[in-house]
Amino acid sequence: EKRIHLKKDTPGKVYAKDITSDSQITVLNPDHPIATLDKNGKLDMEMIVRNGRGYVPAEKQEIEGESVQMIPVDSIFSPLEKVCYHIEKTRVGQSTDYDLLVMEMWTNGGITPEDGVAHAAKIVKDHMQIFINFDEEPEPVQPQIDEKKQKVLSNLSKSVEELELSVRSYNCLKNANIQTIAELVQKTDSEMLKTRNFGRKSLNEIKEILEDMGLHLGIKLEEDDLKQITQARKKKEVEADVEV
Structure with a gap:
């Protein structure tokens, strides 16, 4: 997930190329029009972009720290813009009764x-696999290992001691009975600030360290994620016992 900005105060059309972001973000359609400003118009926006799949309506968008100033929009993650096909007659050797499939596809780059x-x-092959052998049990589909997600889950299973926080910040987490990073990231900014002796300085310290790990406060973890985190933590504890 990344945040990008769009700021303009001159009259005329506003295009996607006016968006400012870091080197990890590339605007594939820079000439796409976004808005038109009159002589008194000003536009100052912060937008959240993330990876996804298919189509996600605005009401299904999950936004951290949602406020009245945040406007969720529909998201279309498909890189395909247009697809069409037609069938032509073709010749193979001396035979002229073959069909040729011609496909055209446009993508966003x-x-x-x-x-x-x-x-x-x-996708079609995976869906049709079940019809290949009716009498045989279908082979279980092995879930693809998402290395990025595995790294995140590994970090979440760590103890807060591994964050190398200042003594004050660590003691605040200990007093709040927050033992793992998974327990920590499920807390919001406001919840953390309600913790005894926990101030803005400690909050900023924790947020900076979490950001370096690709994490942030206010994460909603799914039940499956929590199970994997628990399993990873138990595995680490067993490995630690073996080393001892």
């Missing part, structure tokens, strides 16, 4: 058309 076709074919 996020992937190539070749990759788009390959990915779509894989």
